[in-house]
Every structure is written in structure tokens, then in C-alpha cells.
Amino acid sequence: xxxxRYAPDRGLSVRxxxxxxxxGLVFVAFVAALIGILSALRVSGGAIIxxxxxxxxxSAWFSLFYSDKIALRTAGARxxxxxxxxxxxxxxxxxxxxADMQKPRVAIAPTDMPNAFATGRNSKNSxxxxxxxxxxxxxxxxxxxxxxxxxxxxxxxDVQVMTYASVLAIIAGLLMRFAFYSELxxxxxxxxxxxxxxQNFFLILVAIMVVSAVIYAVSFLLIRLLSRxxxxxxxxxxxxxxxxxxxxxxxxxKVSGSMARIPTRDLRDAxxxxxxxxxxxxxxSSPGGGLAKxxxxxxxxxxxxxxxxxxQRQLGQIAPLN
Amino acid sequence: xxxLDTIFGRTKPxxxxxxxxxxxxxxxxxxxxxxxxxxxxxxxxxxxxVEGKTFADVQSEVSDLLNMDSERPGGGLPVExxxxxxxxxxxxxxxxxxxxxxxxxxxxxxxxxxxDNGFGPQLLxxxxxxxxxxxxxxxxxxxxxxxxxxxxxxxxxxxxxNALELQVKGAIGADLKFEQxxxxxxxxxxxxxx
Numbered sequence: 001x002x003x004x005r006y007a008p009d010r011g012l013s014v015r016x017x018x019x020x021x022x023x024g025l026v027f028v029a030f031v032a033a034l035i036g037i038l039s040a041l042r043v044s045g046g047a048i049i050x051x052x053x054x055x056x057x058x059s060a061w062f063s064l065f066y067s068d069k070i071a072l073r074t075a076g077a078r079x080x081x082x083x084x085x086x087x088x089x090x091x092x093x094x095x096x097x098x099a100d101m102q103k104p105r106v107a108i109a110p111t112d113m114p115n116a117f118a119t120g121r122n123s124k125n126s127x128x129x130x131x132x133x134x135x136x137x138x139x140x141x142x143x144x145x146x147x148x149x150x151x152x153x154x155x156x157x158d159v160q161v162m163t164y165a166s167v168l169a170i171i172a173g174l175l176m177r178f179a180f181y182s183e184l185x186x187x188x189x190x191x192x193x194x195x196x197x198x199q200n201f202f203l204i205l206v207a208i209m210v211v212s213a214v215i216y217a218v219s220f221l222l223i224r225l226l227s228r229x230x231x232x233x234x235x236x237x238x239x240x241x242x243x244x245x246x247x248x249x250x251x252x253x254k255v256s257g258s259m260a261r262i263p264t265r266d267l268r269d270a271x272x273x274x275x276x277x278x279x280x281x282x283x284x285s286s287p288g289g290g291l292a293k294x295x296x297x298x299x300x301x302x303x304x305x306x307x308x309x310x311x312q313r314q315l316g317q318i319a320p321l322n
Numbered sequence: 323x324x325x326l327d328t329i330f331g332r333t334k335p336x337x338x339x340x341x342x343x344x345x346x347x348x349x350x351x352x353x354x355x356x357x358x359x360x361x362x363x364x365x366x367x368x369x370x371x372v373e374g375k376t377f378a379d380v381q382s383e384v385s386d387l388l389n390m391d392s393e394r395p396g397g398g399l400p401v402e403x404x405x406x407x408x409x410x411x412x413x414x415x416x417x418x419x420x421x422x423x424x425x426x427x428x429x430x431x432x433x434x435x436x437x438d439n440g441f442g443p444q445l446l447x448x449x450x451x452x453x454x455x456x457x458x459x460x461x462x463x464x465x466x467x468x469x470x471x472x473x474x475x476x477x478x479x480x481x482x483x484n485a486l487e488l489q490v491k492g493a494i495g496a497d498l499k500f501e502q503x504x505x506x507x508x509x510x511x512x513x514x515x516x
Contacts, residue, residue, distance in 0.1 A: 013330040020329065086480060086511075090408055093508035098370065098446055100336045100467035103505060141409050156331040233331035240335055243372030243444055244409075316374040 007314065009236060016229045020165070023222050027168050030215045037207045048178045048208075056171035064163045068105075068120040068127045075117070077109035077129045088135070091144050092128065095151055099241055104128045104154055114138070114255045118150035119159050126154045138251050145238055145248030146255075152237035158230050165226055169219040176212035179205045227297045232307055243315060245308040256301045335443030339469030340433050342499050346450060346462070347422040349471075349497040356493035359452040359460050363419040366412045366515035367432040368446045371405075380439045381411070384432050388415060391428065401428075404514045410446060414515040425450070433466075449474075451516045458483070460490065461516045462498075463507075470501035474510055482509060 034049060063070065072079070082089040089106055096103045104118065104126035112133040120126030128150050135143065153159070182205055239245035293300065327333065350361050371377055381403075388401040399416040406412060415428040429448050436442055445466040452460040461474040473490040475483040487507070491500055501507060510516070 237333045316376045
């Protein structure tokens with residue numbers, strides 16, 4: 001009978017499921033609140049909700065479908081052939097053969113900021129991108145750890161999962177804005193047409209705005225929490241795939257260390273891609289403790305290293321029977 | 323990957339498939355008949371070493387096991403351990419060109435030792451070297467995670483002789499389980515033992 005060192009991280013799975021469950025719960029609460037508001041005031045505000053849903057789902061679908069192209073364009077990256085970057089392709093080839101997964105396209109971004117990301121709506125259309133700064137700073141073992149981390153994102157379908165998770169927040173955000181603008185500009189005209197309904201309509205918009213704002217805030221925090229858990233999961237899979245948790249730790253330390261020295265202008269450019277980066281370009285976790293952590297897309301360096309230490313111990317044990 | 327694995331964001335390490343390796347000796351005979359390529363008698367197992375002493379112990383156990391064989395007549399040369407530029411370890415076992423069976427047994431001993439100690443997912447590939455009368459080199463690579471074979475024929479520089487590779491697939495494609503997805507025929511430049 002084969003022995004295996006692999007043991008799923010139940011704590012992480014439970015926390016991740018709970019986060020997703022809460023997101024679902026927020027979604028249900030949102031729908032219920034909207035229906036409640038509308039039926040209590042006996043007015044159909046369906047039009048703006050409909051428009052917000054169409055826009056929200058549409059933009060989420062668009063960003064999912066074109067995620068690879070958008071991300072490459074934003075990062076200014078270029079796809080490279082095996083002849084242009086033989087070592088990089090060689091590492092990815094071997095990792096894919098070890099993990100039995102389809103090889104994504106490989107791209108290099110000509111920026112000095114050391115980072116990497118993987119994106120694409122499914123494994124067939126994924127792109128794995130590293131910056132020149134990353135390749136310059138890391139040795140091959142560390143680079144392999146980072147690439148395995150990004151490949152894990154592809155295998156876990158993190159781009160899809162995070163897009164689905166954020167649809168609700170997008171819709172809530174849109175509704176909040178729509179309600180706000182119709183209050184400013186549309187309220188009078190609508191009320192006139194509807195006769196005595198002016199007061200009700202105003203109330204509805206305020207209520208929708210408040211509910212949407214609350215839902216937006218809550219789902220935003222939950223999405224960030226989910227993103228941090230997905231990062232830990234990718235770290236874990238990377239360490240198990242390469243068998244070198246220490247190389248990944250050292251890569252994390254190197255990348256986080258040099259992240260802090262990067263000028264702000266670059267950071268702002270990098271913001272839209274942040275969720276799929278190896279290390280966050282916006283270094284929120286370092287200066288202010290608690291609150292900054294809540295908003296961060298990535299777990300703190302200490303937390304990530306602590307989790308990798310666990311895997312290191314796990315790999316050093318005598319394997320239990322499967 | 324199932325739905326739950328996606329939800330939990332987990333990938334289980336893939337366990338290697340070992341059985342198909344034993345199809346090699348008969349395929350080698352077929353290859354010689356069809357293309358004139360003969361085994362050089364050397365073959366290698368490639369795996370990603372895990373950091374730490376536990377794995378180092380297992381690795382030296384494997385080497386000792388194979389070297390014990392080499393002291394007997396017909397046991398081949400002592401096993402050679404090399405590390406390539408990607409950080410992967412290759413164990414090269416060298417025999418006489420007509421000892422394909424013992425070579426495959428050796429390679430399998432490496433696999434099963436790693437698997438028995440829980441390091442099966444670290445196996446990358448196994449390579450058996452062939453050569454023809456014009457001194458062209460050919461490797462049959464076995465991908466552990468897929469359980470499939472593919473040919474690798476390095477030409478001069480970093481180029482592959484794709485025509486030869488496809489010819490080999492045509493010749494013995496029916497005898498061995500060949501990798502159908504050509505994108506997975508990844509090159510192993512400078513593989514020890516080739």
C-alpha cells in the first residue's frame with residue numbers, strides 16, 4: 001500500500017467554506033432586503049435593479065472572459081516562446097508534468113517590481129506572467145516556488161472563484177451608485193409622472209442605497225478574506241508540489257523586502273491586478289496592524305511563513321500509510 | 323480536480339503510475355526492428371528531491387540498493403547521481419545494451435522505494451536511451467503522472483528532431499501507451515544517461 005505525506009488542511013478548508021457560505025448568506029439577505037423594501041412601499045423599483053444586475057453580471061463576465069488579455073495589457077507583458085526563455089519554460093514544463101496539468105502560456109513583464117501572476121478563465125486560456133525584476137532577484141529554486149504558487153492558482157481556478165464571489169459586490173456597488181444618482185437627478189421627474197408617489201420613491205432610493213452600501217462593505221471584507229485563504233492554499237500546494245517549502249519562504253521574504261522600496265507611482269499602476277499577484281503590490285499589512293489586515297488581499301508574510309513551516313515538518317515525517 | 327477541490331482550493335499531489343514501465347523491453351525490440359535504434363543500456367529516473375534529511379535518507383537507500391546489484395555479475399555499473407540545472411535529481415543506471423529487463427527492474431526499484439516512503443508524487447519521468455548506427459540519440463521518456471511515453475530526440479543545439487520523434491511514435495505507438503497530447507512532450511535537454 002502506498003504511503004502518502006499529503007494531509008488536507010482541514011482548518012483552512014473549513015474557514016474557506018464558511019467564508020463562501022457567508023457570502024452566499026449576504027447574497028440571500030441582499031435579495032430579501034430588496035424585495036422587502038419594494039413590496040413594503042408598493043412601488044416597483046425593478047428597473048434600476050435590473051439594470052444593475054445586467055451591468056454587474058456583464059462586467060464580471062467580460063473581465064473573466066478577457067482576464068488574460070486585460071492582465072497582460074495592464075502589466076505590459078509579452079508572451080515568450082520556449083526559445084526566448086528556455087529556463088523559464090523548462091521550469092514550467094517540469095512543474096506541469098509533476099502536477100499532471102495543462103501547460104499555460106508564459107509571459108514576461110518588463111518591470112523591475114518583483115512579482116508574478118496567473119490569470120485566465122480556464123486552464124486552457126491561462127497565462128502565467130513573471131516580471132523581469134522577479135527573475136533577476138530570485139534563484140531558480142525560489143522562482144520555481146513562485147511559479148508553482150501561480151500554477152496552483154490556475155489549478156484551483158482562483159480567477160473564476162474570485163470573479164463569482166465578487167459579482168454580488170459589483171452589483172451592490174452599482175445599485176448604490178444608481179440609487180444615489182437617481183436621487184440627485186431623476187427623483188423629481190419620476191415623481192411628477194407618478195403623481196403622489198414622490199415621497200415613496202425617494203424613500204426607496206435611500207433604502208436601496210443604504211442596504212447596498214452595507215452589503216457592499218460586508219461582501220468586500222468577505223472577498224478579501226477569501227482571497228487571503230486562497231493565497232494560503234496556493235502556497236501550500238506549491239510547497240507540496242516542489243517539495244521545497246524553504247525555497248518558497250525565501251522567495252516570499254525577498255519579494256516582500258523589495259516591495260517596500262518601490263515608488264508609489266508603480267504601485268498605483270499595479271492596483272487592478274493586485275488580487276492575483278504573488279505578493280501584494282500595495283503593502284498594507286506592514287505599518288498598521290489590525291484594520292489594514294482586514295482589507296489586505298494577501299496574508300501577512302509571518303502568517304504565510306508559519307503555514308509553510310507546518311508543511312516543512314510534514315514533509316520530514318515518516319509517512320503514514322495511505 | 324473535482325468541484326470540492328475547487329471550492330477548497332486544494333490540489334492533491336498526483337500519485338505516479340508505475341505499471342506501464344514494464345512494456346519497455348518488448349517495445350525496444352519493436353523499435354529496433356522498425357527503425358534500427360538499439361538501447362544503449364542506460365536509463366535514468368528523474369525526481370524532485372524534497373528538502374530535509376528524511377528524503378536524503380531515502381535517496382541514499384535507493385543508491386545502496388542499486389549498487390548492491392552492481393557487485394553481482396550482470397548487475398551493471400554503479401548508479402550515478404546527478405543534479406540538473408532545474409534542481410531535479412537523476413539516478414542513472416547503466417547496463418549492457420541487451421539487459422533491458424534488468425535495467426527496467428532497476429528503474430522500477432527506484433520508483434517503488436520512493437513510493438513506499440510516501441515520495442511518489444516527487445517522481446517526474448524516467449528515460450531510457452537509444453542510439454542508431456548514425457549515432458543519432460533518442461530517449462523514450464515515461465511520464466509518471468500520465469502513465470504515458472513520448473520520444474525525445476535532441477538534434478544539434480537546442481533543437482529537436484521532430485520527424486524522428488513522430489516516426490518513433492508511428493513505429494511503436496501501438497505497443498506502448500503513447501502521450502497523445504503533443505504539448506506534453508516536453509524536452510529534457512542534457513538529460514543524464516541520454
